[in-house]
Structures are given as C-alpha cells and as structure tokens.
Amino acid sequence: MGTSWSVTYGEGDSALAPQEISRLIVERLEAVNASMSTYRDDSELIRFNQAGVGEPTLLSSDLQLVLGAALVVGEASGGAYDVTVAPLVNLWGFGPDGPAQGVPSAAKIKSVLDTVGQQHLQLDDSGAVVKSQPVQVDLSSIAKGFGVDAVAQILEDAGVADYLAEVGGEMRLAGLSPRGDAWRVAIESPEPEQRSVALAFSATDIAVATSGDYRNFFEADGVRYSHSIDARTGWPVRHDLVSVTVLHESAMWADAWATALTAVGPDTALSVAQQRGLAVYLIRRHADALMVEYSSAFAPYLQADQLSSQ
Numbered sequence: 001m002g003t004s005w006s007v008t009y010g011e012g013d014s015a016l017a018p019q020e021i022s023r024l025i026v027e028r029l030e031a032v033n034a035s036m037s038t039y040r041d042d043s044e045l046i047r048f049n050q051a052g053v054g055e056p057t058l059l060s061s062d063l064q065l066v067l068g069a070a071l072v073v074g075e076a077s078g079g080a081y082d083v084t085v086a087p088l089v090n091l092w093g094f095g096p097d098g099p100a101q102g103v104p105s106a107a108k109i110k111s112v113l114d115t116v117g118q119q120h121l122q123l124d125d126s127g128a129v130v131k132s133q134p135v136q137v138d139l140s141s142i143a144k145g146f147g148v149d150a151v152a153q154i155l156e157d158a159g160v161a162d163y164l165a166e167v168g169g170e171m172r173l174a175g176l177s178p179r180g181d182a183w184r185v186a187i188e189s190p191e192p193e194q195r196s197v198a199l200a201f202s203a204t205d206i207a208v209a210t211s212g213d214y215r216n217f218f219e220a221d222g223v224r225y226s227h228s229i230d231a232r233t234g235w236p237v238r239h240d241l242v243s244v245t246v247l248h249e250s251a252m253w254a255d256a257w258a259t260a261l262t263a264v265g266p267d268t269a270l271s272v273a274q275q276r277g278l279a280v281y282l283i284r285r286h287a288d289a290l291m292v293e294y295s296s297a298f299a300p301y302l303q304a305d306q307l308s309s310q
Contacts, residue, residue, distance in 0.1 A: 087115050
C-alpha cells in the first residue's frame with residue numbers, strides 16, 4: 001500500500017510468539033495488496049480494470065466486501081465519493097502514473113469525467129461484477145481501512161484482547177493501553193508545514209480514520225490542488241473543510257466515510273453524519289483560523305475527557 005503498519009498489543013495476551021503474529025500480519029496484508037493494489041500490474045483489481053465491458057468478473061470475497069461497501073458510501077455521498085475516480089486521480093497526478101504537469105485543461109477534465117461513474121458497475125449476490133462502461137476502479141480510499149480490520153481479526157483470532165492496529169495512520173483499538181486505561185488518540189492539526197496535535201481524546205473498541213487536504217497536494221499559480229477529487233465535478237475539492245475524522249466499529253467504513261465526507265464539504269458532511277449516527281470531528285479553515293465542528297455521536301468522546309480531567 002506504499003505505507004507502513006504497526007501493532008501494539010498486551011504482553012501475555014496470546015500464546016503465539018510476536019514473530020508468529022508478525023508473520024501472519026505480513027501475509028494477510030500482502031494478500032490485501034495482491035487483491036486491491038493499483039500499483040501492481042498483477043493485482044486482482046488491475047485484472048478487473050482490464051476486463052471488457054459486459055464481461056462478468058468473479059471477485060474474491062475480500063474484494064466483494066470492499067467494493068460493496070464503497071458503492072454504498074458512494075451512493076450516500078450523492079456521487080462525490082466514487083471509486084471509479086481512478087482516471088481523474090491519475091489525470092491530476094495523484095495516482096500510479098506520477099505527478100501531473102500542471103493543471104489539466106477543462107476540456108480534458110470533462111473528457112475524463114465522462115469515463116467515471118459507479119452506476120456503470122453492477123455487483124450481484126454471487127460476487128460477480130459487470131461493467132456497462134469501461135470504468136476503472138481505485139480503492140485507495142478504503143483498502144487501508146480494510147487492511148486494519150484484517151490485522152485486527154488476526155489479533156483477535158490469536159486471543160489478543162488489548163491492541164492498537166494501524167496501517168498508514170488508520171487505526172483500530174481494543175481493550176486497554178499499556179498504561180491500563182483507554183487508548184489516547186491524537187488528531188493531527190491540518191498544517192502542511194508542521195506536525196502538531198489538534199485534539200487528543202480517549203477511546204477503545206473503535207476504529208479511527210482521518211482524511212485531509214494538507215499533506216498530499218500541489219500548488220500552481222498560488223492555488224492549492226488537493227488529492228481529494230470530487231467525482232461530480234472532476235476537480236479537487238475547493239471548500240474550507242481541511243480535516244475529517246470518523247470513528248466507527250470498522251476501520252474500512254471509517255476510512256471510506258472520512259474520504260466521502262471530505263468530498264461533499266462541511267455542511268453536507270455534518271448533515272450526513274447526523275443522519276447516519278456517525279461520530280465525526282471536522283476542522284475547517286477560515287482565513288488563518290481553524291474552526292471545529294462535530295456530530296452528536298462524537299460529543300461523548302470529548303465529554304469523557306472533560307470529566308476525567310476534573
């Protein structure tokens with residue numbers, strides 16, 4: 001996935017040696033990579049992307065699950081989040097083809113946008129998917145979260161009760177930290193020039209994913225272009241929502257929702273979070289100031305910390 005992973009777990013939680021747990025994790029993440037990578041020519045996803053229109057492709061159970069979840073989130077976002085956005089990601093220089101040479105023309109964006117749309121994918125109950133148009137799928141917005149869930153399952157199968165599993169910054173927590181209390185989670189301040197903490201809170205038995213526009217971007221003529229592409233317009237998002245953190249029992253869903261809510265913008269993001277009971281923490285940039293909003297489902301995490309500090 002082009003990133004790192006780490007696991008912290010309770011000593012004595014498992015009969016398996018750390019080396020054995022590490023081996024199992026590496027094998028599982030390698031299997032996820034082999035299925036969903038857009039950087040490997042032999043991945044299952046690339047083979048599907050190369051399949052012809054109208055040609056049924058039977059997907060592995062992992063890929064069925066991830067693609068099915070992505071389609072649900074895409075529909076809920078009104079099309080702002082769409083995993084067929086791969087050609088646009090590449091056009092803007094954020095995909096496997098490498099950096100773009102400046103800002104694409106409006107005509108080129110329109111041309112590529114015509115090749116995007118999850119409505120051109122039909123996934124049936126047998127796990128077969130058919131394209132009605134030659135769309136290309138990119139699961140970068142959800143595969144890391146799925147990888148975290150896969151690692152968590154290995155730990156739980158090994159009898160581990162207390163753990164923090166993390167892949168590329170997306171994480172899942174269970175039980176107690178090494179201190180014997182809840183895990184402490186930091187949300188990074190969305191400042192591209194520095195690394196600092198915007199919020200720290202306590203949590204357990206939950207997954208955490210954050211999406212933002214402050215690390216992966218390029219600038220042209222004084223304008224910043226984020227890697228977060230709105231699939232409805234074909235352009236990087238241009239609103240003032242710079243960081244979205246989602247808490248969910250599944251890291252896969254948290255990962256997808258964090259990206260989707262970033263794409264739809266602050267007002268819609270908070271509305272969708274409230275409607276669906278999602279625990280969401282939003283950071284907006286107004287001029288040089290940062291403003292915070294959060295859903296009612298996130299409020300208990302803040303209140304718990306306030307009570308513990310009194």
